[in-house]
Structures are given as structure tokens and as C-alpha cells.
Amino acid sequence: MTMQAVLDFLGSYSHLVYLVAQNAVLALSVYITLMAGQLSIACIGFMAIGAYASALLSMNAGVPYPVSLLLAALVSGGIAFLIGGPILRLKGVYLAITTVGFGELVRFTALNSDYMGGAMGLSGIPAATETWHVFAFLVLLIYGFHQLQRSRHGRALVAIGRDEMAARTMGIPITRYKVAAFVAGAMMASVTGSFAAHHSNYLSPSEFNFSAAVLVLIYAVFGGLRNHWGPVLGAVVLTMLPEMFRFLQDWRMIIYGVSVLIVVVFVPDGLLEFRKLFRRRKDRTAHAAAPASGVHKA
Amino acid sequence: MLSQQIINALSQGAFYALFAAGLTLIFGVLDILNMAHGAVFMWGAMLSWYLMSTLGVSFGFALLITIVFCGLMGLLLEHAAFRPLRGRSSGHLPPIVSSLALSIVLVHVAEKIFGTRVVRYPDDAVPFTKYVDVGGAQVSMLHVVLMIVALVLMGALWYMVARTRLGRSIRALQENPKVARLMGVDVDRTIAWMFVIASVLAGIAGVFLGVAYNSASPYMGHWVDLKGFAVIILGGMGSIPGALLGGLLIAFAEIGTVVFLSSDYRDAAVFVVLVGMLVLKPSGLLGSSREVRA
Numbered sequence: 001m002t003m004q005a006v007l008d009f010l011g012s013y014s015h016l017v018y019l020v021a022q023n024a025v026l027a028l029s030v031y032i033t034l035m036a037g038q039l040s041i042a043c044i045g046f047m048a049i050g051a052y053a054s055a056l057l058s059m060n061a062g063v064p065y066p067v068s069l070l071l072a073a074l075v076s077g078g079i080a081f082l083i084g085g086p087i088l089r090l091k092g093v094y095l096a097i098t099t100v101g102f103g104e105l106v107r108f109t110a111l112n113s114d115y116m117g118g119a120m121g122l123s124g125i126p127a128a129t130e131t132w133h134v135f136a137f138l139v140l141l142i143y144g145f146h147q148l149q150r151s152r153h154g155r156a157l158v159a160i161g162r163d164e165m166a167a168r169t170m171g172i173p174i175t176r177y178k179v180a181a182f183v184a185g186a187m188m189a190s191v192t193g194s195f196a197a198h199h200s201n202y203l204s205p206s207e208f209n210f211s212a213a214v215l216v217l218i219y220a221v222f223g224g225l226r227n228h229w230g231p232v233l234g235a236v237v238l239t240m241l242p243e244m245f246r247f248l249q250d251w252r253m254i255i256y257g258v259s260v261l262i263v264v265v266f267v268p269d270g271l272l273e274f275r276k277l278f279r280r281r282k283d284r285t286a287h288a289a290a291p292a293s294g295v296h297k298a
Numbered sequence: 299m300l301s302q303q304i305i306n307a308l309s310q311g312a313f314y315a316l317f318a319a320g321l322t323l324i325f326g327v328l329d330i331l332n333m334a335h336g337a338v339f340m341w342g343a344m345l346s347w348y349l350m351s352t353l354g355v356s357f358g359f360a361l362l363i364t365i366v367f368c369g370l371m372g373l374l375l376e377h378a379a380f381r382p383l384r385g386r387s388s389g390h391l392p393p394i395v396s397s398l399a400l401s402i403v404l405v406h407v408a409e410k411i412f413g414t415r416v417v418r419y420p421d422d423a424v425p426f427t428k429y430v431d432v433g434g435a436q437v438s439m440l441h442v443v444l445m446i447v448a449l450v451l452m453g454a455l456w457y458m459v460a461r462t463r464l465g466r467s468i469r470a471l472q473e474n475p476k477v478a479r480l481m482g483v484d485v486d487r488t489i490a491w492m493f494v495i496a497s498v499l500a501g502i503a504g505v506f507l508g509v510a511y512n513s514a515s516p517y518m519g520h521w522v523d524l525k526g527f528a529v530i531i532l533g534g535m536g537s538i539p540g541a542l543l544g545g546l547l548i549a550f551a552e553i554g555t556v557v558f559l560s561s562d563y564r565d566a567a568v569f570v571v572l573v574g575m576l577v578l579k580p581s582g583l584l585g586s587s588r589e590v591r592a
Contacts, residue, residue: 039391086577092390093331097527098576101569104524108566210524214333214398221395250410257402264399265382268392 013243014131018199020239021134022192027219027231028141029188034225035154036181037161038088039096041213043189045103046076048208050190051197052116055125058198065128069194076190077183084179103213110205121204122197129199137191138232145228157181222260224270233271300557302435307553308546309441309510312448315545317503317522318529319455319538320496326536327472327492329390333397334375335526336519337404338497342368342504343514344412350423357425361505368501369494375400376493381486401519408516416515424509440510447506449542451499456538464491472536521565528572533583543583547571 026043033040053072057063063071087098110116117123148154159167160174168174197203215238223234241259245252267274317339324332342364349360379396386392421427426439459465467488470478479485507522508514525548532547533540548568555567575583 034391090576093325094531094576096331097531098573100524100527101572105566105569105573108563112562112566210520217391218395218398221391225391250406253406254403254410257399257406260399261378261396261403264392264396265379268383268386 016240016243018131018134020236021131021138022196023216023219023235023239024232025134025138025141025188025192026216027223027235028138028145028228029185029192030216030220031225031228031231032145032157032181032185032188033178034220035157035161036178037164038178038181039092039217040087040099040182040185041096041217042080042099042102042182043185043216044208044213045099045106046080046186046189047193047196048103048106048110048205049076049079050193051203051208052110052122052193053190054194055122055197055203056116058126058128059122059124065126065198069191069198072194073187073190076193077187080183080186081179084182085175088175088178088182100210100213103208104210107205107208110208116205117203119205121202121206123202125197125201125203127198127201129195134192134195137195141188142228142232149227153177218260222263222271224272226269226272230270230272237271301432302437303553303557305432305435305437305441307549309445309448310553311546311549312445312542313503313507313510313545314525314529314548315542316448316451316499316506318526318533318541318545319452320499321526322530322533322536322538322541323455323459323468323492324496325530327468328380328489330380330393331390331397331527332375332380332493332496333394333523334379334401334404335496335500336523337401337408338368338371338375338519339500339504339507339522340514340516340519341371341404341408342501343508343518344408344417344504344516345501346505347417347419347508347514348412351417351420354423357423357509360423361502364501364505365498368497368504371404371501372493372495372497373490375497376490380489380493384489405516405519412516414516416513418512419509419514424512438510440506444506444510447502451502452538452542455495455499458495459538464488468492525568528568531572532575540583547583 026047029043029046030041050069050072053075054065054068057068057071058065083102087095087102090098111119148157156167156172156177159170159172160177164174196207216235219235219238220231221234222238223232224230238256238260242252242256245255248255263271317335321332321335324330345367346360346364349355349363350357355363375397379400380393383392383396424440426443428439429436430439430442431437457465459468467478467483470481470483471485471488475485504514504518508518529541529544529548531544533542533544548571551567551571552564555561555563
């Protein structure tokens, strides 16, 4: 009985379920660079590269689906490696805007290249992606982040994110870590792109625009950046929210925006830290009593 | 033909500069990227269209109402998206996201009120529709007016920052917010004024761009946001003359691409220039290198 209900739910909301997983992976791809303190929103650009590369490989070269996915991820990783060095010298919003520029350049390339279908996009991509593929990938990533967070490399990334100078002084090769995080994020986004291409069988450059990139950043920050569960939570909630607000009809996106605004304003550290709302007063008195103890707890 | 393109580039560049002036003012002083700037710009264009077409208001009066309205919108922006986050130790991401959320709200409220279509301004309401002859080129008076308005407003903004009491507060705030407060600067009030001024400039840019190109839609803010970011990075964050220079540079890069390559690459040109600039001189043409590198 309940099994049937679950299957019915999955049947009518299968695309939503798929999107939840896809957006969670994208949010994680932004999160890994944020861990190292780098605000990069190149994810949609790399998603586009992954989508187009695997679609073209399987359509024109007859490459099997898993191989095309892997090759596309390698292409994205390679590009990220090449541009990572110069781009990651930039800081803060300079980096953010440059990565937006990168995403736009990828989109213009797809838009103006006949080989990539131009403005019409690519259609007739062989269908191969099942929803569970994305979920399996998400679970794999969550496990990976879980391991990373407790490892030396994870601590190095967080150290760079907290204070680059201090991390460098401690002997952490910061450029290498930053580029590695950028490459990892690029490959994660690329795989979601390949999944998407083989899921909807159709690609259009307009899917990979600036607003899409910005939404992914909202997922991550909305959920919280303390650990990898925050971006996943943010993506899940914010992907489902417009669907749950469907009954509001054309008020839906207005209420969506207002909800995001309220959460960010009241819990700027993300939904995951909602307990802080209630704990704040206690924290403050504790800080006043023992100013040195609260630093690493935050 | 070429002189016509040059005039086009000049007026386009002046427009970019006018839009970016508010962005650069806020970023230069507060280190905050206001992602809702384009939404205010869009409201300027759409509201003036609504006033002129549906309510039959004259251009001058519509402009006046739009200015007041966008100023109030700036206040709303500051109170809803930025003030609650001020002084919290959550980094520079939450203000970006809160202003993005507010811009989603503003765009969809506009959709609800004005519809989703691209709209055209009524012919009889638009002033300066004559064409003038400049060096053999037929130039729309509107573009010339747009250019003049932008230059005058940029000049006024520069004067305000450099010479007035409010400007002194703003510069003190930029130097050091804590000391500014100790010296008697009302920080909240000064910041609120900055948002009002920035939003009024964005609104005026919206009115004039809408009228000059005779089109407006609830989604027109997005591409302008991107151009605005490019302009302030090129010119140097926080520099008003830099915004003018950056705006002109981008407009000339765009028009140059259209003339010598193809209009398909028009938008890509901006980012090629931008990335080149960032690799060569990350602090921008007229920016200080204060906080670009660690």
C-alpha cells in the first residue's frame, strides 16, 4: 500500500525528483570551491560543457553513454585546470564576475556554433539517464565529502577558506588546493550536464544562462556552508518550494523570493544553522564570560 | 555610417556608465554587490511605460514619479536586504543572496502588474524623436539626450561625493566605518541615502534606455546587471570616472565587434575584454589596488 503511494508519487513527480538530485550535485560543486573560500559560479558553464561534450560524443562519434560521460568530465576538468591558475588569482566578487563571464562565453560559443546546434540547440540525444543514476552520483559525492571533511585535504581547504595567508604560512600549497577544488567542482557540474543531456534528449544554450548559475549559488548559501549537508538541504528545499507553492499560481515566484529573503536575513549562516536563532542570546552571554572559547565553535 | 556607429557607442557607453555608477558607489564604499540594481532599473523603464501608455501621463511627469518611486525602492532594498545583515559576521555571501532574492520578487511583481510582454512606448508621449545631422550621420535626438543626461548625472554624483556633507560622510564610511561612527557620522542614514541615490540613477537609466530603444520588459534587468558588473570591474570598483571610462570602453568593444565581426559576438566581446583586463590589471583602469590581492 505505502509502496504503491511512493511509486505514484515518483511517477507524477519524477522530473521534480530528478531535479532535486541534479541541483543538489550542482550546489555541492559550488560548495567545494566555497570551502576554499573561492566564490566561483562557473558551474553552469561546466555543466554546459559536460552536456554538449557527451551529447556530441554519443551522437557523432557513437561513443557509449558511460564513456561519453567520463570523457566529458575529463574535458571539463582539463579546461578548469587550464583556466584555474590565472582565474583563481582573483578574489571575491572579481572571481565571481569572471566565472560568470566564463559561463556566458560558453553559452555564446554554443549559441554561435553550427556544430553545437546554435540557438536551436541539439535534439535527438540518445536517452540513457535514469533518475537513480543522479541519485547514485549524489550519494557517492556525499560520501566523498564526508571523507574529505575529516581528512587532511579537507582541513587544508577549510584553512585556506578561513585565512589564506595563515594557511600559506602553515605550509599549505594554496594554489594547488584552490585549483584542485575548482577542477573537482567543474567535473561534478560536468557530470550533471551529461546526465541532463541524456535525460531530456534535448539541449538548448538558453538553459545555461546567468540566472541558472545564480540559483545554484542561492541553493548553497540558503542551506548553509558549514558542511556539505547545507548545500544539499538548500537545493532540496528550494527545488521543491516552487512546486509546493503551485497553488499560489502567479504569486508563486513572489512568495518564493520572499521566503528566501526572510531565511537569509534571519539566518544568514543558512537553514542548517536555524538553531542559532534560538541560541543566540545564550551564545552571547557565553562569549562575554569566556571570550576565547567560542572561536572554533562558531 | 561609421560616425553614426561612434555616436551610438557614445550614447550606449554613457548609459552603461549611468547604470554602473550606483553599483560602483555601493561596492566601493560597502564592499557589497547589489544584485537588485538591474531590477530597479527595469522598474524605472516599466513604470514610466505604464504611466505614459496606460495612464496617459506626460514624459516629464512620468520621469518625476519614476524617480520618486525608484528612490523609495532603494530605501526598501536597504531596509529589507542589506540593513538586517549589517554587522553580522557572515561574510559577503548573504547580502548577495538576499539582494538576489529581492530582485526575484521585484521581477515577478513587475510581471504580475505589467505583464510578460516586451512593450513599446506610445509614439506621442516620447519626446526628442527628431533626427539630427551630425557629420553626415542621422542621429536620433534621444540618443544625444541620453548621453547628455548621463554625463550631467555622473557629474552631479561626482560633485556630491567630493564636495557635499553627505559625500564627506560617504568617504569617511569608505575609509573606516567604525571611526566614521565615532566622528558622528550617522552610518545607517548615510547608507540609506546611498541606496536611494543609486536606485534613482538606475531608475533614470531605465526610463531613458526604454524610451531610446523603445522597448521594455520585466526581464531587461538581467543583461544590464552583467554589463554593469563588467563596467565597474573595468573602470575600477568605487571609481565614478572609472565607471564612465569602463562604460565607454565596453560600448566601443561591442559596437566594434558588430561593425568588424558580427553582431552574434556582441555580448561575448564584453567578457573577452573583461577577462583580459582582469588578467592584466585586476584593480581596473582607475581603481586602487587596495583589496584585489591578498
